[in-house]
Amino acid sequence: MSTTGIPNKASDFVVLEGVGVGPTASGLAPIDFIRHLPDGTNDTSAGSFWRVPKKSVLVVKEVDWQYDYAAAAGTLQILRLFVYNLTTPATQFRAFESAIVLSPTGAGGGTFSMTNGFPVSPAAWIGVDMMPGPIGPPSGLQHLILRGFLIAA
Secondary structure: OEOOOOOOOHHHEEEEEEEEOOOOOOOOOOEEEEEEOOOOOEEOOOOOOOOOOOOEEEEEEEEEEEEEOHHHOOOEEEEEEEEEEOOOOOOEEEEEEEEEEOOOOOEEEEEEEEEEEEEEOOOEEEEEEEEOOOOOOOOEEEEEEEEEEEEEO
16 A cells, blocks of 8 residues: 555555445435456455445545436536545535536536545545436436545555
């Protein structure tokens, strides 16, 4: 694991894909994340969904997302990512926002890179929200991928 903020091993890179789950304690969208590994498998070491390992911090640097809702064609949609405390989910902060105007057919999305990114500790996790939404399914957020890396805590 890097102490400089630049990954020095392939295992320090993190690719997370948002997947639908049941209601969340954070009050945010029912989305959690799985980690994809370089060999095409998923990291299931923490159970079904991935969490930041102890003594590490995840730095999220890139976000890919796609939205589709024909009834909202031409409107502004804002993807918001929050970092929330796993023990006290009401303790949270907004870490990222991305706004798009949907096409005439109600589709949109993008890839966004951050200069500094945002950190997520083992005591926290990432919540998702769409404004005005809906989050979906079936209409709404279609894909959400986060990319980043692990550094020493």
